[in-house]
Amino acid sequence: MRKQVAAKASGRKPPSLDDGAKQSAGEPTLLSGGNPQIEMGYGDEPVRAYIAAMPGWKSEVGHRLDTIIARAVPGVQKAVKWNSPLYGMEGDGWFLGVHCFAKYIKVAFFRGASLSPLPPVSSKSGDVRYFHIHEHDKIDEAQFLEWVTQASRLPGERM
Template sequence: MARPTSKPAAAEPADAPKLLAGGNPQIPKGEGDAPVQAYIAAMPGWKSGVGRRIDEIVEREVPGVRKAVKWNSPFYGPPDQEGWFLNLHCFTRYIKAAFFRGTSLKPEPPGKSKHPEVRYLDIYEGDFDEDRFADWVRQASRLPGEKM
């Protein structure tokens, strides 16, 4: 009888979200706070705590913010209009925050995009400037939202 060559993988709960390549949680599309909270809870490691802080900042700075998960990423929109001003995505070493009208923010977030108006903020472990982020959220929420 042959011996197993490796330990069996630890069983994951049947309802645990799958992590896609790069560690981004696979969360079903949905509107409202519940799917966004499911995404945040499924963010791996330190990213979940930062995701929670991001969500708290957005809620504080934009009362009544609209939320949704689309394409396995949370989106945030102004309460009084269609469209979105921010979304998040997990990568292996960082969280990418996309400001859809980022070129209108002062100062602009540092990451450039192929889309002329989008700017990114890559958030690494231990390197999250909450005050700067809150300022960008306030500014972005007052601009026309990106329709998707």
């Protein structure tokens, strides 16, 4: 059975669950692996809704990441697509995405192979590098801010 979490930003009733569980109006579900199901949208509001719906410790970390990204890149563009927050530069595409898994948060740097130092986790895609955050990890915020700053200056992904 899927878990229910914080209020959904749009106020519309979420889709029915295929496992027959009752879903309260205004509450997003957690998809398999614990990723919040948030309606696609552009701007700060859907990203805030996603962060609020992140389960447990992940919501606080999501808020910290969002704050660091906004500090590193004034005027950063935000959206939720495919149930993941994306961050980018207007007219230049998306440079970073966030996704929840059962045991960690995955931050994807879409041109991460061009960052220095490289984010620690490789990808099947040669350009993408990941930064995984587990519950008790201490985040080097200065390094994360540097990665975000570098990534925002690179051509983004068109999605």
